Each structure stands twice: as C-alpha cells, then as structure tokens.
Amino acid sequence: MRSKRTISALLTLIALLLVVSQPGTAEMLSPQATRQAERVPVVAMQPGATPALQVAQGMNPCAAKANPCAAKANPCAAKANPCGAAANPCAAKSGGPTPIRADSIRDHGKLVAMGKDLWNDRKLGTSGLTCMNCHVNHALLNLDMTKGRFPHFVKMPNDIVTLDQMINFCMVNPMKAKPLEANSITMTAIAAYFNQLVDEYNAKPAAAPGASKGKAKTSGPANPCAAK
Numbered sequence: 001m002r003s004k005r006t007i008s009a010l011l012t013l014i015a016l017l018l019v020v021s022q023p024g025t026a027e028m029l030s031p032q033a034t035r036q037a038e039r040v041p042v043v044a045m046q047p048g049a050t051p052a053l054q055v056a057q058g059m060n061p062c063a064a065k066a067n068p069c070a071a072k073a074n075p076c077a078a079k080a081n082p083c084g085a086a087a088n089p090c091a092a093k094s095g096g097p098t099p100i101r102a103d104s105i106r107d108h109g110k111l112v113a114m115g116k117d118l119w120n121d122r123k124l125g126t127s128g129l130t131c132m133n134c135h136v137n138h139a140l141l142n143l144d145m146t147k148g149r150f151p152h153f154v155k156m157p158n159d160i161v162t163l164d165q166m167i168n169f170c171m172v173n174p175m176k177a178k179p180l181e182a183n184s185i186t187m188t189a190i191a192a193y194f195n196q197l198v199d200e201y202n203a204k205p206a207a208a209p210g211a212s213k214g215k216a217k218t219s220g221p222a223n224p225c226a227a228k
Ligand code: HEC
Pocket: 119, 124, 129, 130, 131, 132, 133, 134, 135, 140, 141, 142, 153, 154, 155, 156, 157, 163, 166, 167, 170, 171, 174, 175, 190, 194, 223, 224, 225
C-alpha cells in the first residue's frame, strides 16, 4: 500500500516537472517578457493615425519631422538666386550699355570720307609721310586678296596680323607715331577706307592695256622699312 502511494507521488512529481520545464511556458511566465510585449504597440502609437500608419510611423526612420528636404531649407530659394536681375552685370546702369567710345558714328559714307582724309594726313605721324605716300594706287596693300582675309601673314612685320594691328604697325614704323587706340574713331575710319580701297581695286576692269592687274598694284615706292 505504502509503495503504491510512493509510486503515485513520484509520478505526479515527474509530471509536474515536465510541465514546468516547457520553454514556452517558462517565457510566458517571465515578467520581463510580459513588459516587452506591452512596449511594442506604445512606440507605434500616434494620435489620429490609422493602424497601418501607426506601425509605419513607429518604424519609419524618415518620419516627416526629421525630413532634411523640407521646403524651409531649400538652398535654391529665390532670395539667394545669384542670377537675379539685380546682379545682372549688363543691366542698364544709366539708360544703356557701356559704349566703346564717347563719340559714336552711324554714317558709313562719312566714315569712309574721314578715313580718306586720314590716309592723306601728314600730321598723323612724325615722319613727314602720309599713308598714301607709300600706298598710292593701291601699292603695297596686297589688295588682290591672295593672302586671304585678315588676320594673315604680312612680310614686313613678319607676323600674322589683323587689319587694325597692321595699321598700327605702319603707324609706329613708317609713320613714327603712337599706335592708335583700338576703340578710336580714327582707327575705325582708317580701316573703313582700307576696305574702300579693296572694293575699288577689285571692281576695276581686269585688263587695262599694258598693265597686269596684280603687278601694277603692288608696284610703288621702294620699301623704306625693308632695310631694318
Ligand atoms: C614708308 C612707307 C609706308 C607708309 C608711310 C605706310 N605704309 Fe603701310 N605698308 C608699307 C609696306 C612696305 C607694307 C608691307 C607690304 C608687305 O610686307 O607685304 C605695308 C603694309 C600695309 C598694310 C597691310 C597690307 C597687307 O599685306 O594686307 C596696311 C593695311 C597698311 N600698310 C596701312 C597703312 C596705313 C593705314 C598707313 C598710314 C597710317 C601706312 N600703311 C603707312 C609701307 C608704308
């Protein structure tokens, strides 16, 4: 009888031990696990949000509050625009763009006439010569255009030059003058008359008796600058 009770008690003890040692049961009983399970929905909770949003807001690391691209921070906002009209360097300061010279000219015929006078003006330099002393009858100007347009190579300066640079070369050397100001009306007028000479030369009838076009035009006074 006694052994029967003992066996029964033992069996009960073994059954109890089996139930308690179940891992799931043990966790569910742990007070720490219970607190953790309660915390999750608290984090996700936002007032007025749908359940899906509650979860999203709880987990979303880019939640609206922290948005680094919010309109406020826009570095291209109109205020800071460096191309704004106020900063335009071409904006009219006092009614127009900066002119290249104080006196402007718009009459081309007048400009060419002014240029013709200058090509014949001894006072342009200090050598006592005029441009026309050397360039009369289209001499030494290479007007047949075999060299092409400016800038082209010219033997005397031994360089490739623009028309204006060549004019200044003759100003400084044969004319013994100061170079002309690039933006001066004098420079523009002398250049305009040079083009007039080109047009005159090329409009001439090809065969004047006894004179071959190219040769006749390039003959002139002996080159006074050659010896240097
Ligand atoms: C003492 C003579 C002399 C005088 C004065 C003179 N030049 Fe010249 N000019 C020359 C010679 C020489 C050349 C070079 C020709 C060459 O090397 O092919 C030349 C070349 C030029 C050319 C370039 C022609 C080309 O090859 O396309 C121009 C333009 C010119 N002269 C303009 C002028 C002007 C403008 C003046 C007056 C401000 C002037 N010259 C005064 C002698 C003169």
